[in-house]
Amino acid sequence: xxxxxxxxxxxxxxxxxxxxxxxxxxxxxxxxxxxxxxxxxxxxxxxxxxxxxxxxxxxxxxxxxxxxxxxxxxxxxxxxxxxxxxxxxxxxxxxxxxxxxxxxxxxxxxxxxxxxxxxxxxxxxxxxxxxxxxxxxxxxxxxxxxxxxxxxxxxxxxxxxxxxxxxxxxxxxxxxxxxxxxxxxxxxxxxxxxxxxxxxxxxxxxxxxxxxxxxxxxxxxxxxxxxxxxxxxxxxxxxxxxxxxxxxxxxxxxxxxxxxxxxxxxxxxxxxxxxxxxxxxxxxxxxxxxxxxxxxxxxxxxxxxxxxxxxxxxxxxxxxxxxxxxxxxxxxxxxxxxxxxxxxxxxxxxxxxxxxxxxxxxxxxxxxxxxxxxxxxxxxxxxxxxxxxxxxxxxxxxxxxx
Numbered sequence: 001x002x003x004x005x006x007x008x009x010x011x012x013x014x015x016x017x018x019x020x021x022x023x024x025x026x027x028x029x030x031x032x033x034x035x036x037x038x039x040x041x042x043x044x045x046x047x048x049x050x051x052x053x054x055x056x057x058x059x060x061x062x063x064x065x066x067x068x069x070x071x072x073x074x075x076x077x078x079x080x081x082x083x084x085x086x087x088x089x090x091x092x093x094x095x096x097x098x099x100x101x102x103x104x105x106x107x108x109x110x111x112x113x114x115x116x117x118x119x120x121x122x123x124x125x126x127x128x129x130x131x132x133x134x135x136x137x138x139x140x141x142x143x144x145x146x147x148x149x150x151x152x153x154x155x156x157x158x159x160x161x162x163x164x165x166x167x168x169x170x171x172x173x174x175x176x177x178x179x180x181x182x183x184x185x186x187x188x189x190x191x192x193x194x195x196x197x198x199x200x201x202x203x204x205x206x207x208x209x210x211x212x213x214x215x216x217x218x219x220x221x222x223x224x225x226x227x228x229x230x231x232x233x234x235x236x237x238x239x240x241x242x243x244x245x246x247x248x249x250x251x252x253x254x255x256x257x258x259x260x261x262x263x264x265x266x267x268x269x270x271x272x273x274x275x276x277x278x279x280x281x282x283x284x285x286x287x288x289x290x291x292x293x294x295x296x297x298x299x300x301x302x303x304x305x306x307x308x309x310x311x312x313x314x315x316x317x318x319x320x321x322x323x324x325x326x327x328x329x330x331x332x333x334x335x336x337x338x339x340x341x342x343x344x345x346x347x348x349x350x351x352x353x354x355x356x357x358x359x360x361x362x363x364x365x366x367x368x369x370x371x372x373x374x375x376x377x378x379x380x381x382x383x384x385x386x387x388x389x390x391x392x393x394x395x396x397x398x399x400x401x402x
Contacts, residue, residue: 001377008384009049012041036395037388044387048380056365070368071361078356086349092338099334105319105326112316119300122309126297133290133297159262163255179244180233187229194222 016038023031053059054067070077088094111117232238254261296304318325341348356364369376 001374005045005049005377005380005384008381009042009045012038012045012384012388016042032399033392033395037392040391040394041384041388044390045380045384047387048383052376052379056369057362068365070365074359074361074364075353075357078353081356082349082351082353085352086345090341090345090349092342095337095341096334099337100330103326103330104333105329109316109319109321109326112312113320114316118309118313118316121312122305123300125308126305129297130294133293157262157266159255159265162265163252163257167249167252167256179241183229183233183241187226187233190222190226190229 016035019027019031019035019038023035050059054064055069057071058064058068112121232240235241251261255265296302299305319329359367
């Protein structure tokens with residue numbers, strides 16, 4: 001296009017020279033008109049060549065004032081463009097209107113409710129989870145687990161929560177099933193360990209006591225123990241059961257209010273957490289959880305992925321059917337975007353000015369000239385043609401007046 005524009009200019013110049021010589025050598029009257037048109041076309045072409053060239057470089061390398069505007073003014077142009085974008089495109093009201101018009105939640109709901117898309121989202125989430133879990137270092141995660149879980153457990157007193165839990169269990173009578181189980185097992189043990197009871201009595205009897213006397217005493221003690229165990233097992237209102245209830249109620253109150261009991265519970269807690277088996281379990285917690293998470297993420301038929309897929313699909317259906325939910329989510333999106341734009345629009349728009357400032361001046365000029373493209377050369381062509389037409393009109397008017 002530069003060659004075409006130059007061809008128009010050179011063509012006008014050739015026509016001007018030819019018709020100037022012809023006119024001066026007695027040519028017909030129309031040669032003056034053609035000569036004037038060509039002459040003005042050369043002037044117009046040169047003027048527009050100078051104007052176009054002055055935007056991007058010094059014409060013919062001559063440093064004429066107010067030329068090479070883009071290389072000299074690129075930083076100012078970048079700053080102006082940055083301010084223009086920040087003021088007209090990154091304004092909270094503009095962004096909010098665009099986001100509301102986009103109806104993001106409605107489109108998302110329709111897309112998620114389409115068969116297959118929920119599985120696609122789940123698969124992408126699984127890929128993200130696998131990548132994140134693989135990148136994370138086990139020792140760092142274990143340190144976080146120790147910091148966030150173990151130390152919080154140590155910092156929180158166990159007595160009052162355990163007391164409230166026990167109090168709740170006692171209030172609805174759930175403990176009675178455990179008491180029933182203990183009484184049943186106690187009765188079964190006494191019933192099935194006659195020889196053990198006999199041997200224990202015989203061992204504790206004095207050496208001078210006759211053996212048959214020891215046997216009679218042992219049988220009597222066994223019978224009493226078996227009768228007592230049966231009575232406790234079969235009688236829900238047995239005094240021993242009442243005593244256990246009273247003890248548990250008292251113990252629940254002591255856990256919540258008695259400092260000495262609380263100190264004992266804390267000592268037990270500390271011993272429990274410092275036990276090697278517990279420490280090993282804590283150390284393996286992340287490794288176990290990581291393996292389970294990776295297995296679930298890898299397996300498309302795992303319960304985790306199936307539940308996530310189902311949840312995403314149901315969420316898409318809700319978005320597709322519930323206008324209130326869509327309005328709420330769109331409101332959240334608009335508020336979040338408006339906050340980000342209102343708070344960081346300056347930093348976002350300065351990306352333009354900072355980028356332009358890093359560009360080389362001649363390179364910037366070349367990029368802009370290539371982006372504008374053919375239109376610049378059409379300006380030169382039009383300058384030649386319009387100049388020729390203007391010259392013809394001016395010459396014609398002059399001839400008519402003279």
